[in-house]
Amino acid sequence: DVKVTQSSRYLVKRTGEKVFLECVQDMDHENMFWYRQDPGLGLRLIYFSYDVKMKEKGDIPEGYSVSREKKERFSLILESASTNQTSMYLCASRIRSGGVNEQFFGPGTRLTVL
Amino acid sequence: QQPVQSPQAVILREGEDAVINCSSSKALYSVHWYRQKHGEAPVFLMILLKGGEQKGHDKISASFNEKKQQSSLYLTASQLSYSGTYFCGTPDKLIFGTGTRLQVFP
Numbered sequence: 001d002v003k004v005t006q007s008s009r010y011l012v013k014r015t016g017e018k019v020f021l022e023c024v025q026d027m028d029h030e031n032m033f034w035y036r037q038d039p040g041l042g043l044r045l046i047y048f049s050y051d052v053k054m055k056e057k058g059d060i061p062e063g064y065s066v067s068r069e070k071k072e073r074f075s076l077i078l079e080s081a082s083t084n085q086t087s088m089y090l091c092a093s094r095i096r097s098g099g100v101n102e103q104f105f106g107p108g109t110r111l112t113v114l
Numbered sequence: 115q116q117p118v119q120s121p122q123a124v125i126l127r128e129g130e131d132a133v134i135n136c137s138s139s140k141a142l143y144s145v146h147w148y149r150q151k152h153g154e155a156p157v158f159l160m161i162l163l164k165g166g167e168q169k170g171h172d173k174i175s176a177s178f179n180e181k182k183q184q185s186s187l188y189l190t191a192s193q194l195s196y197s198g199t200y201f202c203g204t205p206d207k208l209i210f211g212t213g214t215r216l217q218v219f220p
Contacts, residue, residue, distance in 0.1 A: 004155070033208065043156075043202055043210035044118060058208065090155070101148065101205075102158035 003027070004106035006061040006091050014029045020080040021109050023091030032074035033103065034058075034066065034086040043090065049074055050097055081113045115139050115209040117202055126192050126218045134187040134214045136202030145178050145185040146205050151198040159187075161205065192218045 025032065030051050035043040035058075045058030045068040052061035055066050062083060067075045074093075078085055088110050092103040117138040124132050132169045136145065144163045150156040162178035162185060189196055197218045203210040 005201070040212065041120075042212040043203075045208050045210075047196070048208060081152070100144075100161050102161070102162070103148075105148075105155035105157070107155050 004091055004093055006106040006109050007013050008091075009107060010108050010112075012063050012114065013078075013081050014114055015082060017078075017081050017098070017113075019081050019111065019113075021076040021078075021089055021111070022089075023074045023076070023093075023106055024072055024109050025074075025093040025104070027093060027095070027104065028071065029093035030096045032068065033092040033094070034064075034074065034076045035090045036060070036091065037090055037108070038087050040084065046076065046089075074079075078111075081111075084112065086113045087111060116209055117204065119144075119200075119202060119211040119214045121214060122210045122212070123215040124217070124218065126196075128194060128218055128220055129191055130218075132189045132192060132216060134189070134200050134202075134216070136185045136187075136211050137190040138204070140183070140206060140207075142178070142180060142183050142185070144205050145176075146189050147174075147176060147185075148201045148203065148210075149196075150201065156201060159200075176187050189216070192216075194218050194220065 004025045033048040034046040049068045050105045065077045091106040120135045146161040147159040148156040178185045199215045201210045
């Protein structure tokens with residue numbers, strides 16, 4: 001059974017803190033993604049990675065960075081958390097780019113920044 | 115620019131039908147659909163390709179009009195298990211739509 005896991009389901013942080021969100025997939029997928037989900041805005045792509053050590057900006061990368069040192073792990077970093085980063089964060093993976101390959105999502109991390 | 119979905123929300127009784135639309139301002143080369151049940155991860159439903167090829171769910175159908183840059187998801191004889199938020203997306207651009215919340219009541 002394919003699996004994408006995220007380190008926390010719920011997280012509460014204070015403004016200005018550095019926040020790490022971890023995502024691990026056990027399917028040997030090449031591609032990994034970070035989205036944020038907000039009511040009425042759907043899923044918006046923050047960053048993605050097509051392979052180890054590679055990263056690309058998505059539509060809303062400001063205030064975020066990522067790290068992919070190992071194939072199975074993709075970390076999202078909030079350098080200095082702000083209240084407008086309160087959101088649901090979803091990680092996803094895909095076997096490779098192109099074609100009909102579906103994305104597999106993790107359960108999400110609901111982050112609240114106070 | 116995200117694809118825009120309509121309606122934003124729909125409420126159904128079991129057995130009723132619904133159509134969810136996805137419209138893009140940019141060219142669509144393929145469209146995928148996902149469903150997210152409350153508190154769960156989005157799950158792949160189907161993908162539609164240029165030329166009419168379709169891969170995915172056996173109880174939910176969809177159409178893809180490349181010229182109009184639109185896709186529609188057809189849910190017939192809805193079941194309680196259909197409740198959730200539906201997202202369309204563009205696999206090549208990794209962009210998802212704004213979402214449609216569907217609730218089915220007994």
